[in-house]
Amino acid sequence: MTAFESLFARMQELKDLSGVLGLLMWDQETYLPRKSEPARASQNGTMQALYHEKLTDPRVGEWLAKAEAEPLSDDQRAMIRVFRHERDRAVKVPAGLVKAIAEAQSHALGAWREAREQRTFKPFQPALAEILKLRRQQADAIGHDGERYDALLDGYEPGMRVTRLTPVLQSLREKLVPLVATLSEAAAKKPDAIAGRTFPKDAQWKFTIKLLEAMGFDLDAGRQDLSIHPFTQSTHALDVRLTTRIDEQNPYPALFGTIHEGGHGLYEQGFAETDWRTPLAAAPSMGLHESQSRLWENIIGRSRAFWEHFYPSLKQHFPAALDAVSLEDWLRSVNRVARTLVRTESDEVTYNLHIVLRYEIELLLIRDQLPLDELPGEWNRRIDALLGVRPKDDVGGVLQDIHWAWGEFGYFPTYSLGNLYSAALWKAMRRDRPELDDRLRRGDLLVAREWLREKVHRPGFRTSAEERVRAATGEGLTDAPFLEYLKQKYGALYGVAV
């Protein structure tokens, strides 16, 4: 066997183990019996340790060194690049630190829940301090050019750096603040047409399945189940599992949640068959993955063209709730711009301001430039400056997301990258497929799936996210297509000049 062949066998083994870990996670959020959680934690820990053992095995290091001297194809070199990125990050962090982080996460999750119950930040502060300290150590162990945050960001968005990201988010911030003011004022003039209606569960479930089928999500190579916090988890490109959440008083979590997860799911189903058991069957970043869910959920799923086709069918599913609601009312309702406190409930215009807030604070925290005593106040001042709203207490403020309790610093900006990439891809799709709007208006969503499959899904992890977007659109990371999209759509919808 050549060194590459040995390496390749190990990559396949790790891909299988990662699929099994995916199943454990899916099961935990869907069907695991209540009392079994500690047992599952132990099984999960054993599997994670095994994965780590197989990844950091010293022989793998030798194979990597030797393989690079062997005659390899471009794809084989790409596999090595991706694999080395993952392995280097794993090898550089000492086992003791990995263990300390896991323990600190577990402790911080408990403290975060406790703090939320008391509705104040204080009980969370010591745990947050500890996990921040460990994450800084981890960043130093991985290595960086003086900006620790880069080492963390690189774990979610390989290749992205603070120097590249900050100006883009600053520009976005400056343009969004006045846009939000104009649009939220226009939106507030009319009441929400669907408030107070009831949407029966069974009809919601049926309609979400209909949506997934229309999107071309293959339900013989995936499935949808219910969970409290919807997610997408695949064990393989032929086994992609989505979840959704149904609220009878509000159809949006199910409708737009399903389209969102369906967007992630199409990505996972779209990898090239020849890549399936290799590191290439993966998105090159969380941001690019998110671009798929956002493009489907917001740009397609909240568009006039989409609902021109689907709204009559939706009305048939919910005759009592929607009988008196016109298409115009519906479009305004699903695209309601409002200054609110909570990121996960915010619309696509205000959403990125919530991310800018978190990104700016995370940078200060990782750089150790913001004392934790001042964090809640800093959060409140900043959200007020961005959106003109102030939390009543820390649950509506600094305690609202679980990410920091998980120790996830560097993750939030990938949401905004997803939004920016989604608009850039959309612009290029319309350029390449002039018939796009007409076909969407006829309910033919496969035209979008096929373009995305060719430009984004099939290439997998052969290049970085930004290179992939550049190859598809002609330009890299920029906020221009996103702002252009918002202005066109919302200017028309609310009849205002923006």
Next chain:
Amino acid sequence: MTAFESLFARMQELKDLSGVLGLLMWDQETYLPRKSEPARASQNGTMQALYHEKLTDPRVGEWLAKAEAEPLSDDQRAMIRVFRHERDRAVKVPAGLVKAIAEAQSHALGAWREAREQRTFKPFQPALAEILKLRRQQADAIGHDGERYDALLDGYEPGMRVTRLTPVLQSLREKLVPLVATLSEAAAKKPDAIAGRTFPKDAQWKFTIKLLEAMGFDLDAGRQDLSIHPFTQSTHALDVRLTTRIDEQNPYPALFGTIHEGGHGLYEQGFAETDWRTPLAAAPSMGLHESQSRLWENIIGRSRAFWEHFYPSLKQHFPAALDAVSLEDWLRSVNRVARTLVRTESDEVTYNLHIVLRYEIELLLIRDQLPLDELPGEWNRRIDALLGVRPKDDVGGVLQDIHWAWGEFGYFPTYSLGNLYSAALWKAMRRDRPELDDRLRRGDLLVAREWLREKVHRPGFRTSAEERVRAATGEGLTDAPFLEYLKQKYGALYGVAV
């Protein structure tokens, strides 16, 4: 660390991996998307190989040797004994043979399906010859005292030997043949009271959940789902998963299938908490496991006392189907003795004759004393001699079970051992709990669960199956309690002298 501590850590790791393998299997039979089967086969293969690698690791052999010289408790010695039994069997079989068997199984399964489609044994014959050859080699690799079948039987029923089993099954055979003749004749005099009725799915599902709750199966530490072939699979004592099958034309698969799997499930939930992550949290044999499912399904679940309580509720669940069916009719229907061709559809009186047939033929096959050309004819002659019925073709004869296509030789007798043990345990339970019948008649099934938990479940794998039965009942393997049970029950039910 002492050698035992190292060993103990490995045992826990293997227990976790075995739980994960259990989840993969459960998922495959319940929720796995259709197209994902090959992907899952690969993940499963990787996990099996990892398990094997961790089990046969040479360091484990060193720890075992050293640990036996360390001061250990009785429980620690028991763990070593159980672990060594599993490991010895794994170590002795060369990797090449393991691989050849896996390939032959896969091939034989395909050939068996093909043969069933053609309704003749011929297409299965070469594949069966190959897998028999490999199983004989495996038996020789494991080692035996001249009787190869012992080495295979020992994989399912540790400690059991042909010299011990044959006389028991011969005695059973001699006594069952005339009993079946008498009872099937008596049963044939009345038509089946529930034939042709419909039992709606939802009501069947609800009733099965009610039954599980009554049995004391903890649905917060387990669950029930649907699958084509019902089974019990646990990932942990706190995560025990049953499946059932619902047929609207026939309520028995769901009703008695659920009680059967519930019996297995109570065993898995009943291990001592201190044993959970050790080899002691396991049944000492397939036969003893089967004794639990049979005891619940047949001895309790088809008894008069049981239905005196549950039949009124069953009638409420199925008013249309059961309105005109009396309790007497119902009891005769669920205890109908009939000479039929198919083991899985047979009643508890004829059932063991189907096993005797398979056991006798398996012995000839493993001893290489029956040319495969003659196998279908031999099957047909023997089933005729035992039950007075002859298959129309091989699907109703030698092709009816999947076991041989899986390469499972030595498994069938564990079903009969389960039946014999179940009656012995029942007899002892009645001796120890004189109030048993009264309590069952009131729907209080926990009295049975508690006795079984104490005598069978909690001790786990501390002794062999037969020693466990002896400790609970005062006697080892014998057919007397089973025959006594059949005669009492069926004599009364059909009003015949037996």
